[in-house]
Amino acid sequence: MNLYRTVSLLIALLLLAPGALACSVKSGFIAKGLAKTPAYLTPICDDLYTSWKAEAVDGQTLQWGEVFLVRAGAGEQAGEFVDHLMTENRFESVHHEESPDGTVQTFGFRSGTRLLIMQVVGLEGNLYFTFAGNY
DSSP states (O other): OHHHHHHHHHHHHHHHSSSOOOOOSSTTEETTTTEEOOTTEEEOOSTHHHHHHHHHTTTSSOOEEEEEEEOTTOHHHHHHHHHHHHHHTTOEEEEEEEOTTSSEEEEEEEETTEEEEEEEEEETTEEEEEEEEOO
């Protein structure tokens, strides 16, 4: 579970930095192409992506990462979408962890050898979903 904590810390720290963090790996899709990105999730992109990727993904067992802003009021709908996405793609939940202050939830999913780590991050009144994986 150390991998989850490392990624959790890196993502949480980077979300505290000004600006956004990552772009979709496959434009118009979520989680490296598992499904089309719904209208209530906006990919977050800027120049911090390179440094985030270098620390959180490069040289790790994770190969890619994405960050999305959840439209205000769409948290429940977005959560249901992710549940459906995991089921449809045969990902099994293997980990769940919540930060002591309740602002970050980390979920680990596995499908065969594929690992996907998803986080729900509440920051300054906004809700973010992060995805990182090894496939």
